[in-house]
Amino acid sequence: MVKAVLPGRPARGSKSGRPIMALLDLLGRRWTLRIVWELREEPLRFRALQDAIGASPTIVNSRLAELRTARLIELDDEAGYRLTSLGQELLRLFLPLHLWSEKWAKAIAP
Amino acid sequence: MVKAVLPGRPARGSKSGRPIMALLDLLGRRWTLRIVWELREEPLRFRALQDAIGASPTIVNSRLAELRTARLIELDDEAGYRLTSLGQELLRLFLPLHLWSEKWAKAIAP
């Protein structure tokens, strides 16, 4: 049983159902951001993805199901799990985080 | 007891300690993204923030502590909790999500 996170339906912790809230709710779940991140360069199979992030198969499967329902990833029989075009758009918004995180690291270094 | 999320120390679920992983780990915790989002326009006091997101004070306090340790927010006695300059930089990277989420909503609408 998968709780779909879709705009239009109230997100966990929010009654509004506004797209931004649904999105923040989806991305705020453990491993979700990480999964999208791991798929940034190439598709990965279920087990490869699981190994890459080091989470349990149970939760990996849940997150994959949620991300598929949200049409951010899809399962290609040949290649494995990969970002959809929507997912790639989202990733593009997140790519600047990589560089910024380095700056952040230096800024708060002891 | 607060588990600090800082680059240099391995993030939850990752042994690398790479800044991007630490950041994804921090932001992937429930309510964290939402809190940063709620502080985008003006500082909020503890209770105002709690009411805005509808989470328990326990977890709000945990997330605030983590975000303060990560130097993304700070507590000003006059104004309340607000983004630091680092936090504002991070928020700027996230602002495009707002618009994109609307597009996403339309794309996956039934």
Place this chain on the structure above:
DNA sequence: CGCATCGCTACATAAAGTGTAGCATATGGA
């Protein structure tokens, strides 16, 4: 057949989040 790989499920245990009550401190009247 035997063996490997695929996505995925079962299930007991541990960790994380919830909801409600309330504490300690400070401030500002009456």
Place this chain on the structure above:
DNA sequence: TCCATATGCTACACTTTATGTAGCGATGCG
């Protein structure tokens, strides 16, 4: 002085979510 209010925050029992390990059914290959 006493009361009320607001501050950030803590305690604690309860529920939800995630972990770790084992293994299932299907598919392909020799």
